[in-house]
Amino acid sequence: MTASPAAAAAAALTTRAQEVSPRIVDDILTLVRQETSSYDLPGLATGLDLLRELTVQRLGRPDHEQRYPGGECGDTLTLTYAGTGAGAGAGAGHVLLVGHYDTVWPTGTLAGWEQLRPSDDGRDRLSGPGIFDMKTGLAQGIWALKLARESGVPLPTVTFLFNGDEEIGSLSSRPVIEETAQKADVTLVLEPTAHGAVKTARKGTGIFQVTATGVEAHAGLAPQDGASAITALSEFVVAAAKVAAPDRGTTINTGLFRGGSAINVVAGQATAGVDIRVSSEAEQARVDEELDAIKVSDPRVRIDIDHAWNRPPMTLNAASAPLLALAREVAREQGRDSLPDTAVGGASDANFVAALGLPVLCGMGAVGDGAHAQGEFIYPDTVPAQTALVAGVLGRLARPLRG
Incomplete structure (x- = not known):
């Protein structure tokens, strides 16, 4: 039986993600090696410069960028890449990808941190301060747009928002997040998954x-x-x-x-x-x-x-339900049995977006465990699938999502 065009495109995307997975992991480790404690302003500035450089290397110069001074917090950076193909122009979709580059770990933690961790389940693990929460999500988000571009499908305008104060409450970046989200059609937050599940409710x-x-x-x-x-x-x-x-x-x-x-x-x-x-x-x-x-x-x-x-508390609002349905459809096309969603006790920048009644999905990033704990880790074998998932969702949002 001949595969449908959608299934063939999904298979090609997941295959390509597998092929470039070592490069994505290299980018993850590059970000992890630059320590970015929420309280280390020089480290945060260097980390944001590195993140911008990495984004430009993979995607080219953005069509628009703006850096918002954070004062006593890390700066916030937005990079916008215009949509392509039939989805560009009037009526085109606009997706916001949000990720924080600050971590809870004091500068100097990296020294002596064991990068490769033994696993009881026989799977390789990669560990490092901030690798799970949430530098893996940052790299996967960048590569997701790159892979979506390579696939040749029409794409929405995509804005990356990188903030350096999420771990201390997004004190400086909150108004930027809220303003930017209101200009976008949907927001995907690249925080880590809950054991593979997306997060649709947060305290x-x-x-x-x-x-x-x-x-x-x-x-x-x-x-x-x-x-x-x-x-x-x-x-x-x-x-x-x-x-x-x-x-x-x-x-x-x-x-x-x-x-x-x-x-x-x-x-x-x-x-x-x-x-x-x-x-x-x-x-x-x-x-x-x-x-x-x-x-x-x-x-x-x-x-x-x-x-x-x-x-504020985050729940699966009426605006976000169609986005979750779309992500599940993409996951099925890519060969996943399911894409579960869950509620978690931790908060994120998705809380701000949901409180505005806007469509948002959180937990689109890493698969692993140990957030805020010594030894946090990711499963590198999940990097291709997670990257392909975000890429596939982007490829379905060339026009605004309709509920």
């Missing part, structure tokens, strides 16, 4: 700073005159943990705690950094209300809470 995040202000006193001569900020804040942290409701998708974690000035002084001040994850706006409102209602035993201590909600 919203809060990064709260809680400050306790007490009264200092000598711990030996006049302890009764003091009001310990540390004691009060400890009470608050214990009470805050009880506000969590895992059955409703709400978790609360105090990850940082600092306070006091000396061991023999009743502490006058203490601070705590609290990470909050919620699955709905209703839970967000409940958490705000119940944290504000917490009382500590010593009324002389004042508790101040900075309610810093960083990312």
Whole structure:
């Protein structure tokens, strides 16, 4: 039986991805070897220059580019490549590919990191700081457009958005992401997969700073005159943990705690950094209300809470459902049995796009595991299929997606 044109094109694309897979992996490792800690501005600047150079090497000079200064964060860069063929011009599609180049790993982590990791399942693994989250996705995204071009199909305009502050909340890049997404028809976020599944729901995040202000006193001569900020804040942290409701998708974690000035002084001040994850706006409102209602035993201590909600919850909105269906259709054409989707606790820049009611798929990048953990890794044998998937989706979006 003769294969359909769509099946033949999909087979050719996946074969080509297999052929160039060693080159894609080389590009991944090139990006990993340049450390880009979220807090290392010189390293971030070098890393972004390297990423831009790599993109230009593979795709040529963009039709438009803009670099947005990040201030105390890494800069954000957009590179736009005009659409081609029958899909170009009026009514053409426009796809935004989003990826962050910053990592959670302090500069210097790379030294001594074991790149090749033994595997219990017999598959090769590649490891390195940021390789899973998310430098593999960056390289795959670049090569996806390259392979889609080589296939000769009409293509949409594609804008790459590379930001250097995602791991610390996209503090500088958020307005750029939101503005650019509103100009595009769909957004694909190149974050790692969840064991091969795309991510269609993510929790919203809060990064709260809680400050306790007490009264200092000598711990030996006049302890009764003091009001310990540390004691009060400890009470608050214990009470805050009880506000969590895992059955409703709400978790609360105090990850940082600092306070006091000396061991023999009743502490006058203490601070705590609290990470909050919620699955709905209703839970967000409940958490705000119940944290504000917490009382500590010593009324002389004042508790101040900075309610810093960083990312809204993400769900599979009506605009994104057709995009998921399209990705699954492409996956089937490329020989996959399925393309599952899932909800995860972590947040990403996709949360911002989904909150605007725009079509977005997240988790289009690496297959591996260990995000934010020593030894994070990818399976290099999945690089061709993931790259071909994004390329195939691009090849179906020469005109705007219709729900």
